Amino acid sequence: METLTQLKKYSAELVDLHHTLALMQWDQEVRMPRRGAEERAWQFATLSALVHRREVSPELGALLAKAEAQKDGLSVEERALLRVMRRSYDQNSKLPEEFVSEFSRLTSQAQMAWLEAREQSDFAIFQPLLERLVALSRQQAEYLGYPAHPYDALLDLYEEGLTTAKVAEMFAELQAPLVELVKRFAGRLTPLAFAEPFSQPGQEQFAEHLLQAMGFDFSRGCLARSPHPFTTTLGHHDRRITNRYAPRSLDFIFGALHEGGHALYEQGIDARLAHSPLDDGVSLGIHESQSRFWENVVGRSRPFWQRFFPELQQAFPAQFASLGFEDFIRGINAVTPGLIRVDADELTYNLHVLIRFEIEKGLIEGSLEVGALPGIWREKYRQYLGVEVESDADGVLQDIHWSHGSFGYFPTYTIGNLAAAQIWEAYKRYDPGFERTIAEGDLAKIREWQGREIHGHGSIYLPEELLVRVTGAPLAARPFLAYLEEKFSTLAG
Ligand code: ZN
Numbered sequence: 024m025e026t027l028t029q030l031k032k033y034s035a036e037l038v039d040l041h042h043t044l045a046l047m048q049w050d051q052e053v054r055m056p057r058r059g060a061e062e063r064a065w066q067f068a069t070l071s072a073l074v075h076r077r078e079v080s081p082e083l084g085a086l087l088a089k090a091e092a093q094k095d096g097l098s099v100e101e102r103a104l105l106r107v108m109r110r111s112y113d114q115n116s117k118l119p120e121e122f123v124s125e126f127s128r129l130t131s132q133a134q135m136a137w138l139e140a141r142e143q144s145d146f147a148i149f150q151p152l153l154e155r156l157v158a159l160s161r162q163q164a165e166y167l168g169y170p171a172h173p174y175d176a177l178l179d180l181y182e183e184g185l186t187t188a189k190v191a192e193m194f195a196e197l198q199a200p201l202v203e204l205v206k207r208f209a210g211r212l213t214p215l216a217f218a219e220p221f222s223q224p225g226q227e228q229f230a231e232h233l234l235q236a237m238g239f240d241f242s243r244g245c246l247a248r249s250p251h252p253f254t255t256t257l258g259h260h261d262r263r264i265t266n267r268y269a270p271r272s273l274d275f276i277f278g279a280l281h282e283g284g285h286a287l288y289e290q291g292i293d294a295r296l297a298h299s300p301l302d303d304g305v306s307l308g309i310h311e312s313q314s315r316f317w318e319n320v321v322g323r324s325r326p327f328w329q330r331f332f333p334e335l336q337q338a339f340p341a342q343f344a345s346l347g348f349e350d351f352i353r354g355i356n357a358v359t360p361g362l363i364r365v366d367a368d369e370l371t372y373n374l375h376v377l378i379r380f381e382i383e384k385g386l387i388e389g390s391l392e393v394g395a396l397p398g399i400w401r402e403k404y405r406q407y408l409g410v411e412v413e414s415d416a417d418g419v420l421q422d423i424h425w426s427h428g429s430f431g432y433f434p435t436y437t438i439g440n441l442a443a444a445q446i447w448e449a450y451k452r453y454d455p456g457f458e459r460t461i462a463e464g465d466l467a468k469i470r471e472w473q474g475r476e477i478h479g480h481g482s483i484y485l486p487e488e489l490l491v492r493v494t495g496a497p498l499a500a501r502p503f504l505a506y507l508e509e510k511f512s513t514l515a516g
Pocket of ligand 1: 281285311314
């Protein structure tokens with residue numbers, strides 16, 4: 024078993040390198056002065072190229088082949104390690120080093136251009152970089168290969184086995200029922216509006232309080248600010264999240280619950296998987312199921328606020344002292360077709376994702392030009408959500424993903440929403456007294472169940488395999504649509 028020991032050592036070094044890159048990324052988004060961007064881009068390019076060289080080395084190829092030949096007698100974890108390393112080795116081997124380095128340098132520049140473009144609400148600033156990123160992503164798809172559609176190659180990077188056809192089928196099942204639900208419930212629940220601003224320290228404190236209640240371990244993670252909230256892993260005992268704070272928005276609550284859901288997943292991975300490629304969530308879709316579970320299924324539920332509303336009132340008397348509980352619950356669940364994906368309610372959210380899916384598919388297959396995006400964006404928002412896009416900042420420039428070169432990422436959000444509802448059904452079978460559990464603030468009971476069923480396994484099981492183990496069925500639209508129907512008809516009386 025000497026081969027396996029060598030392979031584990033090799034993979035542990037790769038994990039170190041990736042966590043170092045994550046630290047550079049964290050710093051870039053949280054703390055780096057803007058003028059540091061150019062040199063940081065070169066640092067990313069240099070380090071990414073070195074990491075890539077190690078990821079495709081003949082030494083690693085030989086070790087993998089040798090270990091695979093001696094598979095008998097390996098544990099479930101060891102087999103999973105071989106599977107995960109084989110997948111990443113094959114993917115990386117298909118990409119030339121110059122490509123990896125160029126892609127990394129370009130995305131680093133593109134993030135700064137995107138920030139500036141969004142600030143000035145001027146797509147033209149971002150357009151040339153986006154054009155090059157789209158061209159590189161199309162090239163990437165050709166390097167990687169795909170079963171039927173070039174976009175398949177990119178989807179598979181984020182959700183193993185996902186294809187354009189599967190995503191199209193998922194949206195075909197969702198679109199009509201969602202449009203129908205939006206029609207029924209839009210405008211029937213009054214959104215909250217705040218005359219008095221929330222102080223930033225107050226927001227930070229309350230967000231921390233909720234994270235503590237969920238069981239986020241501050242000795243193994245921290246909370247910071249960034250323009251676009253995210254969760255990242257710098258080590259087995261270092262899982263970080265960011266949040267954003269606006270004066271008159273409840274983003275600080277739902278952002279914290281969302282990123283907290285991601286972080287609980289990461290912090291819940293079994294210690295025996297530490298320092299290995301299995302010490303990671305299995306896919307973006309399953310990851311998003313955990314964040315949406317806490318943000319929406321738990322975090323926008325009546326029992327959750329039976330527990331926390333009195334504290335919210337106490338923390339922010341000017342905003343909540345005279346607001347009734349029912350108005351609050353209806354307000355945080357108000358259905359309002361809008362322009363911004365991250366602000367979208369549970370009914371309209373997946374229509375925002377559908378628009379991005381259609382656009383990305385067009386960009387990658389070459390049927391859509393980057394220059395046409397602002398216009399296409401306006402058209403689709405009018406058609407699917409009935410809203411008028413007034414500016415690029417609130418339109419085509421609102422998401423950071425394309426500046427990261429992430430095409431194929433968005434559909435995992437919808438997978439996460441569906442999986443969250445399906446996992447919720449499984450949890451309710453386990454804990455029929457769930458409403459009381461939540462209302463009494465016994466959130467550890469939920470976290471421990473998730474830990475046993477999902478988090479602890481890290482990347483040992485394939486996403487679909489894991490979902491079947493937890494819920495007894497592969498991903499389906501039915502539990503999500505049933506959850507929405509029940510929740511919103513109750514809310515609207
Ligand atoms: Zn998320």
